[in-house]
Amino acid sequence: MAKHNSHRAPGRPVNGAARLAYKGIGGAAMLGTVVVGSAFAAQGASAAPAAPAAPADVTAVTPAAPVTPVATASLSSGSTLYQGSRGDRVEDLQQLLNDHGAGLAVDGKFGPRTHAAVVDYQRDNGLQVDGRVGPQTRASLNGGSSDSGSTSSSSSSSSTSGSSIVNIARQYIGVNYSYAGSSPSGFDCSGLTSYVYSKVGIDLPRTSSAQAAGGTRISKSEARPGDLVVWSGHVGIYAGDNKVVDAGSSKGSVSERTIWGSPSFVTYR
Structure with missing residues (x-):
């Protein structure tokens, strides 16, 4: 039987797949041709600085349009x-x-x-x-x-307004009573009240019944100078201390006198 010669003939080239080791550069044993190639590639690489990162996308900011104030x-x-x-x-x-x-x-x-x-x-x-x-x-x-904190201020303002109403009404004491009159040349009862109130910026209805119905009914204890004193068919201006300034046909002129009977009280403030 023929025996296989396990010894390589002198000068026979080494098969790359059969090689077990190869002395690489620097004397290190490198296994396989692929490894050898990797070693050469690694050794040949230079330590180049990393490329700068690409700048992040910058979104352009559009200035907000000016806000036009809404007219109030x-x-x-x-x-x-x-x-x-x-x-x-x-x-x-x-x-x-x-x-x-x-x-x-x-x-x-x-x-x-x-x-x-x-x-x-x-x-x-x-x-x-x-x-x-x-x-x-x-x-x-x-x-x-x-707000509620302004209540005292409002009360003070109302008091001042009431005093103004009474003081204005007193300026016409002695002016003749005139049916349907609404000026200093002659007043009837509602003509006097509407004229005086207009001087402080309060617009009253013209007739005594409309004035009685248009305001807020209050008790006598709640009444303040400048509020209205109302009887059936008659009206005057409360002066305080149970007094009223009114243009009465019975008196024939504007006067300040003691309240009589059981009138109602009405406020417009």
Whole structure:
């Protein structure tokens, strides 16, 4: 039987797959041709600095457009507004009430819904609740102080207003009584009260019955100088100390006298 010669003939090339070890550069034994190649590649690599990271995307910021202020309505000074009033000032009133959540139609007509919204606003803001928009309610709607802390200030203002009403009324003591008169040339009872109140910016209805119905009914103990004293078919201005300034046909002129009978008291402040 022939025997295989396990000895390589001199000069026979070494098969790459059969090689077990190869002396690589630096004397280290490297296994396999792939490893040898990797060693050469690793040794040949240079320690180059890392490439700088690409800058992050920058989102352009567009400046915000300027905000245009929204025009806010304001209520100009003038006569007191009440149910039945109409016009541009009522529209301004309705817009201001809507700013406080009233939800009114801005139609310039002071009807029951506007009256109810005024009452709600006055109640919520510590004002005299009468459904009428006079100086105090107007100032509050225009941005004046209207919290409960302003109550003492409001009371002081009302007191001053009441004194002014009485003082103005007293200027006309002695003026002749004139049926349907509403000027210093002659007054009837409601003509005097409406004329005097207009001097302090409060617009009263013209007749005594309408004046009695348009304000807020109060007790005598609640009455302050400047409120109205009301009898059936007659009205005057409370002067305090159980006195009234009125234009009475029985007296024939404007006078200040002691209150008689059992009248009612009405306030518009």
